[in-house]
Each structure stands twice: as structure tokens, then as C-alpha cells.
Amino acid sequence: MERSTFAAAVASGFRDLVALPGLPGVLQTALAERGIPVIEGEVGGLGTTTRENVTYYAARVTAVARHLSVLAREAELPSERPRPRIWHLHGVDAVAGGLFRREVELRQAVTAGDSVRCSTWAMGRVEMCAHRSPRSWEGIGSMPACGLGIGS
Numbered sequence: 001m002e003r004s005t006f007a008a009a010v011a012s013g014f015r016d017l018v019a020l021p022g023l024p025g026v027l028q029t030a031l032a033e034r035g036i037p038v039i040e041g042e043v044g045g046l047g048t049t050t051r052e053n054v055t056y057y058a059a060r061v062t063a064v065a066r067h068l069s070v071l072a073r074e075a076e077l078p079s080e081r082p083r084p085r086i087w088h089l090h091g092v093d094a095v096a097g098g099l100f101r102r103e104v105e106l107r108q109a110v111t112a113g114d115s116v117r118c119s120t121w122a123m124g125r126v127e128m129c130a131h132r133s134p135r136s137w138e139g140i141g142s143m144p145a146c147g148l149g150i151g152s
Contacts, residue, residue, distance in 0.1 A: 005039065008037060012039060016084060018088070043056055110137050
């Protein structure tokens with residue numbers, strides 16, 4: 001099943017693929033446990049919808065439908081589809097609760113020890129606490145701000 005899922009993900013044409021671990025209570029995990037290949041596509045945009053992203057996403061869905069022979073396949077040269085980059089998720093645990101604010105932008109290179117986010121914590125006063133990256137990586141996504149608890 002992993003091979004068929006990977007083949008469909010590559011056929012989609014998404015430039016970046018994220019290999020997700022099996023997370024309990026998530027639809028993708030439940031489907032995978034039943035032997036059903038799963039691809040979840042995300043275009044980005046921080047929750048906004050643009051005509052450009054809708055067009056791009058529709059092309060990805062069409063490519064998967066052609067790969068699965070739901071739609072007629074088009075002749076394609078192997079060089080037309082670049083090999084996607086495979087990403088793996090790694091967390092940075094919060095050492096303080098509060099409001100999280102990222103310090104890493106999309107595609108920004110991060111070196112181990114760099115500050116990747118700050119938490120503002122208010123309990124009578126405001127404190128800033130930098131969260132340091134445990135490894136070097138390239139930023140592929142992060143919420144601009146959210147609430148968090150210690151260890152999240």
C-alpha cells in the first residue's frame with residue numbers, strides 16, 4: 001500500500017511531499033490501517049482561497065485521477081514531472097505556555113540552535129521564551145500564531 005500511495009502522490013505533481021506518521025484518531029491513519037491509500041493535498045495560503053491555488057489544486061486532483069485511470073491518461077515525457085522532495089515532520093517542544101509566534105518563514109534554512117518561535121506568556125507579566133531548533137532543516141510550514149501549552 002505504501003508504494004501505491006507514494007506512486008499516486010508522485011503522480012499528483014505536488015513538488016513537496018510530507019511523510020506523515022500514523023497519528024491516532026486521524027482519518028488518514030484510519031484509512032491506511034484498512035489498506036486504503038491516502039493522499040492529503042494542501043496548497044497553502046494560511047486558510048485563504050485564491051483562484052491560482054484552486055487551479056493548481058484541480059490540476060493535482062486531475063493528475064491523480066489520470067494516474068488511477070479514472071480519467072484518460074495523457075502522453076507525458078518523464079522529464080515533465082520533477083521528482084518531489086520528501087519531508088518529515090519534527091516538532092520543537094514548547095518550554096513555556098502562551099501565544100506562539102513563529103520566527104521561521106517558508107523555505108528558510110534553519111541551523112541547529114536557531115530560534116524558531118517565541119511564546120508570549122502573561123501571568124501578571126509578559127515573558128518571551130525562544131524555542132531553539134534541535135536540528136538543521138528548511139522551513140516548509142508553520143502557523144503564524146496559535147495558543148500552546150508546555151510540551152505542545
